[in-house]
Amino acid sequence: MSDQLDILRSLAKKTDSKIVMVVLDGVGGLPLTVNGDSELAAARTPNLDALAAQSQLGQVELVGAGITPGSGPGHLSLFGYDPLKYVVGRGALSAVGIGVKLEAGDVAVRGNFATLGADRVVQDRRAGRPSDAKNAEIVARLRAAMPDIDGTPVEIYTESEHRFVVVFRAAGGAALGANLSDVDPQATGVPPLSAQAHDAASARTAELVNTFVARAEAALAGEPQVNGVLFRGYSDVPHFPSFDDAYGLRAACIASYPMYKGLASLVGMDVLEVQGEEDALDGKVQALTQHWAEYDFFYFHVKKTDSTGEDGDFAAKVKKIELFDTLLPGLLALNPDVLAIVGDHSTPSKLATHSWHPVPLLIRSEYGRKDVATRYTEEEAQKGSLGLRRGTDVMPLLLANALKLNKYGA
Amino acid sequence: MSDQLDILRSLAKKTDSKIVMVVLDGVGGLPLTVNGDSELAAARTPNLDALAAQSQLGQVELVGAGITPGSGPGHLSLFGYDPLKYVVGRGALSAVGIGVKLEAGDVAVRGNFATLGADRVVQDRRAGRPSDAKNAEIVARLRAAMPDIDGTPVEIYTESEHRFVVVFRAAGGAALGANLSDVDPQATGVPPLSAQAHDAASARTAELVNTFVARAEAALAGEPQVNGVLFRGYSDVPHFPSFDDAYGLRAACIASYPMYKGLASLVGMDVLEVQGEEDALDGKVQALTQHWAEYDFFYFHVKKTDSTGEDGDFAAKVKKIELFDTLLPGLLALNPDVLAIVGDHSTPSKLATHSWHPVPLLIRSEYGRKDVATRYTEEEAQKGSLGLRRGTDVMPLLLANALKLNKYGA
Numbered sequence: 001m002s003d004q005l006d007i008l009r010s011l012a013k014k015t016d017s018k019i020v021m022v023v024l025d026g027v028g029g030l031p032l033t034v035n036g037d038s039e040l041a042a043a044r045t046p047n048l049d050a051l052a053a054q055s056q057l058g059q060v061e062l063v064g065a066g067i068t069p070g071s072g073p074g075h076l077s078l079f080g081y082d083p084l085k086y087v088v089g090r091g092a093l094s095a096v097g098i099g100v101k102l103e104a105g106d107v108a109v110r111g112n113f114a115t116l117g118a119d120r121v122v123q124d125r126r127a128g129r130p131s132d133a134k135n136a137e138i139v140a141r142l143r144a145a146m147p148d149i150d151g152t153p154v155e156i157y158t159e160s161e162h163r164f165v166v167v168f169r170a171a172g173g174a175a176l177g178a179n180l181s182d183v184d185p186q187a188t189g190v191p192p193l194s195a196q197a198h199d200a201a202s203a204r205t206a207e208l209v210n211t212f213v214a215r216a217e218a219a220l221a222g223e224p225q226v227n228g229v230l231f232r233g234y235s236d237v238p239h240f241p242s243f244d245d246a247y248g249l250r251a252a253c254i255a256s257y258p259m260y261k262g263l264a265s266l267v268g269m270d271v272l273e274v275q276g277e278e279d280a281l282d283g284k285v286q287a288l289t290q291h292w293a294e295y296d297f298f299y300f301h302v303k304k305t306d307s308t309g310e311d312g313d314f315a316a317k318v319k320k321i322e323l324f325d326t327l328l329p330g331l332l333a334l335n336p337d338v339l340a341i342v343g344d345h346s347t348p349s350k351l352a353t354h355s356w357h358p359v360p361l362l363i364r365s366e367y368g369r370k371d372v373a374t375r376y377t378e379e380e381a382q383k384g385s386l387g388l389r390r391g392t393d394v395m396p397l398l399l400a401n402a403l404k405l406n407k408y409g410a
Numbered sequence: 411m412s413d414q415l416d417i418l419r420s421l422a423k424k425t426d427s428k429i430v431m432v433v434l435d436g437v438g439g440l441p442l443t444v445n446g447d448s449e450l451a452a453a454r455t456p457n458l459d460a461l462a463a464q465s466q467l468g469q470v471e472l473v474g475a476g477i478t479p480g481s482g483p484g485h486l487s488l489f490g491y492d493p494l495k496y497v498v499g500r501g502a503l504s505a506v507g508i509g510v511k512l513e514a515g516d517v518a519v520r521g522n523f524a525t526l527g528a529d530r531v532v533q534d535r536r537a538g539r540p541s542d543a544k545n546a547e548i549v550a551r552l553r554a555a556m557p558d559i560d561g562t563p564v565e566i567y568t569e570s571e572h573r574f575v576v577v578f579r580a581a582g583g584a585a586l587g588a589n590l591s592d593v594d595p596q597a598t599g600v601p602p603l604s605a606q607a608h609d610a611a612s613a614r615t616a617e618l619v620n621t622f623v624a625r626a627e628a629a630l631a632g633e634p635q636v637n638g639v640l641f642r643g644y645s646d647v648p649h650f651p652s653f654d655d656a657y658g659l660r661a662a663c664i665a666s667y668p669m670y671k672g673l674a675s676l677v678g679m680d681v682l683e684v685q686g687e688e689d690a691l692d693g694k695v696q697a698l699t700q701h702w703a704e705y706d707f708f709y710f711h712v713k714k715t716d717s718t719g720e721d722g723d724f725a726a727k728v729k730k731i732e733l734f735d736t737l738l739p740g741l742l743a744l745n746p747d748v749l750a751i752v753g754d755h756s757t758p759s760k761l762a763t764h765s766w767h768p769v770p771l772l773i774r775s776e777y778g779r780k781d782v783a784t785r786y787t788e789e790e791a792q793k794g795s796l797g798l799r800r801g802t803d804v805m806p807l808l809l810a811n812a813l814k815l816n817k818y819g820a
Contacts, residue, residue, distance in 0.1 A: 369448070370789045395476075399476055400478065405476060408478060
């Protein structure tokens with residue numbers, strides 16, 4: 001029983017208590033100058049400050065020291081799934097990221113549009129980085145050319161620039177394997193490779209991939225730049241234990257962006273409908289309130305704290321933190337037994353990208369230790385009673401504070 | 411060499427230094443109101459305070475984040491044995507808990523008295539929860555009826571209410587296996603199950619169990635309520651490396667309650683006799699003083715800090731902490747090279763049961779870092795130089811501070 005999920009499964013008990021986990025995406029930041037204020041420290045957050053004064057604080061590293069988490073591993077860690085063990089393949093993550101629901105037996109593949117010259121030689125592995133509009137136009141032509149391949153349903157989705165995703169559907173037939181070689185030669189001056197299956201279950205997938213390549217080249221023959229496709233990264237659908245199975249929790253996801261809904265559905269959460277545009281914070285609180293009675297656990301996602309950090313816009317990130325602060329009374333009005341506020345990684349505007357820095361963790365429950373931390377900031381979190389922990393510690397701490405775990409051993 | 415015990419074994423060296431590990435059972439607590447004082451913070455402990463000011467402090471989680479340890483896993487962790495790997499079966503823990511010494515090849519089984527109706531159908535799996543006196547009376551009758559089964563010694567022990575323990579002794583014969591199915595059907599309206607062996611070594615055990623069931627029913631035929639027995643949870647004797655083997659330590663246990671003496675004997679400690687009733691703190695200091703020259707390591711157990719927490723009696727727990735404080739000068743007079751004070755888990759009176767919260771750890775030695783923590787309390791321990799650690803870190807830290815470990819690698 002070395003897997004934490006196995007241990008928690010054996011200890012989990014059902015109770016009426018309710019847990020809300022707020023994930024402020026990329027909330028951890030950095031000061032712009034040595035020992036200056038981070039975005040969280042610079043923000044005026046009276047509601048969050050009042051909450052922090054009554055809560056336990058600490059910090060989490062989602063994957064490990066010095067490791068910058070992607071959104072997938074960051075979230076899986078918060079959900080209690082060791083992100084080094086529970087890996088979502090690149091193809092599946094791309095599909096999940098654009099809101100495609102995968103079923104058992106399907107295979108998702110990441111594709112690049114490429115420019116091919118004479119004798120199919122790869123001239124540009126990114127087809128001159130076409131516009132998103134051009135990408136969409138090409139995808140539409142491929143869809144028209146290939147609704148299926150010899151009866152196997154084929155779905156083609158635009159991502160951005162040269163990137164697209166293909167899903168081959170098992171559709172009730174034999175499960176498709178994802179163990180095959182790449183089409184992308186990862187070099188120019190040579191033709192695309194032919195996909196080779198590495199096991200029997202993947203033989204049909206290799207056929208589908210090679211047929212897709214040939215038909216795409218035929219359909220795009222007149223194009224000067226976007227006239228070839230390269231595949232890299234095949235994934236079958238990850239089978240993760242569900243929140244219900246591992247924790248005995250009826251869990252719901254309240255998020256606006258496809259990637260986060262997809263990750264939540266991979267661990268068996270119900271994805272609730274949220275009204276409103278973009279981050280739709282009011283709609284999220286509304287959804288939480290409406291469905292309060294139906295679930296034991298709510299994952300509540302806030303996106304813009306990350307996006308503004310990615311933009312390198314310190315002031316805008318501060319504003320998004322302050323916006324969340326105005327929302328907090330609506331959450332507290334529901335009086336969850338356990339409320340957590342955390343991030344899936346840091347996104348300091350100074351770096352304008354995800355970073356490895358630990359993320360502040362706040363837990364409010366009846367059963368907290370005396371805690372001297374007074375604000376939800378990186379600096380105060382360092383003084384908190386929860387210490388510096390792995391992200392996978394968050395779920396057991398929330399379950400414990402909700403009195404949903406039996407004792408281990410007599 | 412992934413097991414910590416293997417690494418420590420390879421580094422251990424014998425020296426004259428002496429280590430005392432005081433385990434204040436369940437000592438970690440909680441404030442009754444947000445950011446109020448815990449039991450440790452509320453207690454007046456001048457001796458402990460003076461010691462803490464000269465010591466290193468930190469916190470330990472015995473099993474893992476959010477996991478509430480039973481006494482067995484909590485102690486094994488403090489003794490340096492990964493509690494997820496070194497598991498004491500329920501039957502063996504029950505036997506150990508009532509002071510039965512198990513030998514290699516024995517099997518210990520947990521039993522319930524039950525009420526059987528017509529056709530041996532189970533009517534009540536707990537026989538109406540008989541009084542402890544009734545339990546003892548029934549056990550005496552079974553002992554008289556079955557001193558052995560076909561030559562195999564059988565020992566029957568009373569626990570409480572409907573619970574009892576049976577030990578089948580190998581007694582120099584072939585080792586008995588513990589891999590067999592339960593007799594308890596875990597349902598009413600059906601008869602008890604017949605135990606089935608899952609391997610060859612357990613075939614004789616299954617025979618013994620099934621014969622026990624039949625003879626017990628014959629012996630109790632006249633009883634209206636307590637007329638059947640159900641078995642669940644068979645354990646052979648865990649074979650853990652001893653303190654001598656793993657650490658090169660001559661180790662002694664100073665405890666009053668059977669469970670703790672049993673756990674100490676499982677890791678090869680000598681169990682010293684303690685004079686006095688109940689927790690017998692004076693007797694414990696006396697035993698320590700008397701045997702000071704004979705051992706390198708003393709495990710010194712204080713029980714009442716847990717019992718009062720389990721009773722939900724904040725004031726009484728404070729008093730038991732203060733009582734230990736009065737005892738401390740007697741320990742310090744022996745001037746151990748390394749003195750540790752720790753708990754095997756928290757038992758906040760607010761929860762009236764074990765909890766998942768970390769336990770304060772104090773280590774006094776010549777070789778401590780500057781440490782700002784000034785009291786042995788949860789809040790001060792959060793600031794301590796030792797940080798937040800797993801319970802299995804305690805033994806290596808004590809050995810290191812006692813200069814009993816060689817360098818790892820050149």
